[in-house]
Amino acid sequence: MDHGQREQGGARHLVARLSELGVDFQHWCFACGQLNPGGLNLDFEVSRDRAEARYTALQRHQGYDGLLHGGVVTALLDEAMGWAIFHQGIWGVTAKISVTFRHPLPTGADLRVVGEIARDRGRVIETHGTV
Structure with a gap:
């Protein structure tokens, strides 16, 4: 992940700062937005340098019949690494x-x-992820 800015105070401070700028990414985000009916609706538990979430693979996110689409798998990983x-x-x-x-x-x-x-x-911060 390439980042342009580090904020002191962790995620809570960053969310507050982004809200001041009018950024409301969590509600409609495809991966973590809780208001996005077509999204993944992930809810992360975070600790130190790790983020973890549970997800049930939904039929509406399939590629081949009965199999989760590879792009959705990639989105899951991207989001988890981003939350870390x-x-x-x-x-x-x-x-x-x-x-x-x-x-x-x-x-x-x-x-x-x-x-x-x-x-x-x-x-640049290197991250790893698993599903």
């Missing part, structure tokens, strides 16, 4: 993402998605 840095008070965007799909994920499966900070290189 966001909790540190860092606002950033994904600069590059690479996903290795080890096996297909069936719709209806209860999944755990985890994002972790692997290395902080200043302007």
Whole structure:
């Protein structure tokens, strides 16, 4: 993740600061927005350099019949890794993402998605994620 700004005080301070700027990303965000009826509606538990959420693979997010779409899997990972840095008070965007799909994920499966900070290189923070 490439980030442009670090904020002191962690995620709560960052959310308050972004709200002052008129940014309301959590309500309609495809991944974590609770008001988005077509979204993933993820609710993350965050600690130190790690974020974790549960997700049930929905039929409306399938690619091939009965299998979760690879783009949705990538969105799950991207969001978890983003929340791992966001909790540190860092606002950033994904600069590059690479996903290795080890096996297909069936719709209806209860999944755990985890994002972790692997290395902080200043302007670039390397993260890893698993589903």
